[in-house]
Amino acid sequence: MKNIICYVLLFTVSFQLTAQDISSDTSTTSKWEFDVAPYVWLAGSSGTISFLNQSANVDAKFKDVLENLKFGMFLHAEAKKGKWIVFGDLMYIKVEKTGNIELTNTATNIELKQTVAEIGGGYNLITTLDKWLFIDGLAGLRYFEIDNLVNVGQQQLLDRTINVTDPFIGIRFRTVSDKWTNGARFDVGGFGIGSNLSWKANFLVDYQFSELLSLSIGYQVYSIDYEKDTFRLDLVSSGFATGLNFHF
Template sequence: MTGRNAVKNYFGGVMGAARISLSALASIVLCSGWSFAADLPPPPEPAPPAPAWTFSVMPYGWLPALNGSTTVRGRTVDINASIDQVLDRKIPAQLFGMMGAFEARNGRFSFMGDLTYMKLGADGGGVRSVQPQVGGVIGARASVQVQMVVAEAAVSYELLRATSGDSETALDIYGGGRFWWQNMEAGLGLAAGLNVDGLVIGRGRALAKSGDVTWVDPMVGLRLRHRFSPKVDMVLRGDVGGFGVGSKFSWQAMGYVNWEFARTERAVWSAMIGYRALYVDYEQGSGHKLYQYDMLTHGPILGVTARF
């Protein structure tokens, strides 16, 4: 019995020591775990959300003047018509060009588009025939009617941005293409010595018609965007193109100011006023098949800008 009690007491002592050791180990682990948690680096911050797409739509009208010359069927007509001399006798309501611009932006990148349609006419003192080399007469009575579509598409990248209080300035570079479609009709007053080869005679006039003429110009440009205040901003842009690929050369300068006048849940509405100038020098064919358009179209623009 004595030996059995001794064994029992021995194992009891071992189990008691084990319980004490486990309690001590648990305390050490808990304390050590707190220390380890305190030494761990903080969890990484969540990544910022990806830039959201923003959109702007700008329908506007253009009141253009024409300065330059055009050659249709080898007959050249000089045009220096002010805004009040630019007429469309067939559709008097179309005394201007109707346009629409669009932009989709995401971060520094954006896609830009612009579509222009014009149906214009000019005559009187702003238009005269100057083609004596084909039998015409200098100063002969002339008139011009032109239908034209100009469609632009470009990708822009924001080079820099500076902010000071409510004002902000950004500079973009952009590149793309400009598509042209034209249909020109030049009316020449019949006069002695007028060469009528290739012309259509009717109602006392000789008409030179170009038919459909199309080409595409590459272009590259810069755009400055400046915000004066949360409700007023300005855009200035200029580009050059052609480079002999489509036209010989072309350039464009455009500037406008937006004034916010309304804000809804989905859009910000602004009135727009500015000025646009577009020049192109294009030529194809030769002799009586020569078509040439060397013209500066310029004038005020008025419209509305909606930002989404």
């Protein structure tokens, strides 16, 4: 039973990536500038899950998640005007696992659908005179919706939807050198309003091929501590991230 619960719930934070735009465009004109970035996060998860008075340790590699992924969509968008920033992010995954319980050899089907939507804004706090370093303050909301379905034999063991909205605040650093841009972002959220506490840190390197297109690659860590009723989630997800940035 612990294995079933663990497998269902380990995906709840496996793909929580908000791709940060680290475009090398550093202008502060009065015109709107837009970035659209499809991305992926090759994340594994570790931590503890408690459900129905049972606890299970999680140690899931990315390949375990990928083998059971049926559909995934990841998209980040950002608009800038002067020192102001507006951004949004949408992630949807569907994971399905079929198998048998070891002791009873009972057929089991597990399905998970997860949506994460983020919206926020920011302001450029510091720009050095040589336009090499940029520091932005960020704030926003992250919405999580997780739909779990578990069938064991002819019995429906679990059919539950969990949703939570987390406020967050953060900071972003960028350094620009010719076609290369380095970016780092850290935010913290939840504060007991949604989850107890959540935080995220990432570092990305971006290379600009043209005015239209650049490629980002980096590493991200995401942590969440969430509790509601008989459900408790304390997980850390981490892995490499990559995506294409289209600049308009």
